[in-house]
Amino acid sequence: MSHVARIACQIADLDALGRAAEKKGGRLKTNVGTFKSFQHGQRCDHAIELVGAENAYEVGVVRSNVGSGPASYELAYDNWGPGAALDRAFGPGLVGLQNEYLAIVAEDQLRREGWMVQREELEGQRIQLRAYS
């Protein structure tokens, strides 16, 4: 082993976020302005809804940086009451959704660079990618 790096998820690829949401039963809605939660009118840039659960709360995708550079986003949601469905679909604290986002972004990048990639689902919502030259 040559080096080990630990990376904190930073959401910057909306296409990958949309694909991650779909895989977990959600749908990314772009440029919506607000997302459903206990408090009405919570501001966001985009939102993720659960497909087939119109009464459930939504995940807000909120831009976390300013300026003209590439946008990055944070996820916001309310897991009380109708929001519990979000924890069930996307994992407590939306960890399952973030894991899926990271896996999609990593696999896309590795394949762009010419690596062969194998994906394996591990216990506890863990995902492992192995890339070979």
Place this chain on the structure above:
Amino acid sequence: MENRTITVTIEGGKAKVETEGFVGAACKDATAQLEKAMGSVESDETTPEFHQSEVQQVTN
């Protein structure tokens, strides 16, 4: 270069990137864009192999 691998283990909304089979700092070049795409690097540790490889490269 043969048998180079990059392993990405994702858990708890974070990723761990491990490399094997690279010579010296080449592993960092190989994963720089990958790490940038996923987010921000919280820690980055080189292993004994990282340094051994560099020494071998200089002395061969």
